[in-house]
Amino acid sequence: MSFVEVIFAIILGVSSGIITGLVPGIHVNLLSVIMISFSAVLLSITSPITLAIYIISLAITHSFLDSIPSIYLGAPDAGQELNVLPGHRLLHNGEGHNAITYTVIGSLGCLLLGILLFPIFIVSMGILAPILKGSIGYILSGIMIFMIGKDKGKRIKSFLAFMLAGVLGLIVLTAIPNLEQPLFPMLSGLFGFSILIMSLAQNSSIPEQDFSKPLTISKKNATKAITAASGVGFIAAFLPGFGSSQAAIVATNVVGDIGDEGFLSLVGGINTANMLISIGTAYVLDKARNGAIVTVKTLLGGVGLEEMILFLGVALVVGGIATILTLKISKIFANVIVKVNYKMVVYSILGFIILLTFYFDGVIGLTILFTATAIGLVSSIWGIGKNHLMGCLILPVILFFVL
Secondary structure, eight states, X not given: OOHHHHHHHHHHHHXXXXXXXXXXXXXXXXXXXXHHHTHHHHHTTSOHHHHHHHHHHHXXXXXXXXXXXXXXXXXXXXXXXXXXXXXXXXXXXXXXXXXXXXXXXXXXXHHHHHHHTHHHHHHXXXXXXXXXXXXXXXXXXXXXXXXXXXXXXXXXXXXXXXXXXXXXXXXXXXXXXXOSOSHHHHHIIIIXXXXXXXXXXXXXXXXXXXXXXXXXXXXHHHHHHHHHHHHXXXXXXXXXXXXXXXXXXXXXXXXXXXXXXXXXXXXXHHHHHXXXXXXXXXXXXXXXXXXXHHHHHHHHSSOOHHHHHHHHHXXXXXXXXXXXXXXXXXXXXXXXXXXXXXXHXXXXXXHHHHHHHHHHHHHHHHHHHHHHHHHHHHHHHHTOXXXXXXXXXXXXXXXXXXX
16 A cells, blocks of 8 residues: 555545545445445455555545534534524524534534543443443433423423423334335434424524634533544443434533534534544454444454554554545525525525435335424424434433443
């Protein structure tokens, strides 16, 4: 493998990551599956390690850019669901670009801290994995009871919203076979579709975006967000079924009130931390916790020490590139979105989500989308936090570990 091949793989990976990050429904896992399908052809052209570098570059870039559609368009990718509401608040305050900047602070901060602490992470994995695996269901149950208990005056409604979303998640993830993209219609309905419909009902419009508004996140809250995101990203990376969204809820309750700015940094950082630490799980535990690492392990047969160090170096370089690209693309989005009719933008996004859902999973997908939207609308009307709707993923995980 030559230096030129590495650079070429990084460039292609970053370019692909831009596409997967910006287009709702086109995920890293989808491209990973396509790559595995054509691996015989690709391996006749280049080496397995070059393809692995491409995948790592793609995944890291995606983890930076996937906040853009969730904040500007209200179409969340997996792991970005909780970004939608605080991101939209800032967008409607003329600070959409600042909202993206906060997520970038989290992503870059977690990348740097993760690389710095990587030796500690890989030593801890072998010790903590068997201990936490047996108790994670009970830990999550305790966290959800605590969160619902905090909603004074709305505890019953919060519990009902959690259970409605949880039952939907159980049906979608366990009872309906052969869905191409089960998470896309469910998460889009609960968090994106419902919010967009509410914005239409309230006759919302996106104001001119003000790039002169200063960032208001404090160093203390940024540090808390990055530290918490790295910590729970570590847990999410080596525990099966414990994803970025669940990790975000755990981290939120650990750090307390860090404002919308800190929350965006936290959620933005978790996916990057998760991806980075997944490289370590492939080396230490020989486990793949996401589609990208599954593809890497399939191509290489395993991740050794040399490959792990190489991937960390690639992640560092790509993280720097992705930081610049995300901020530049965000400014383009911010300038364009205010020049078009907001209602037409919303209708276009709703139509796009419907078409994409139908393309992936047909009528069943649309049924999931509209059911999830109804649950999302109920939570908005009841005035309860959207975080309770993460029951769609948390309840199945709790039952998986407890039963």
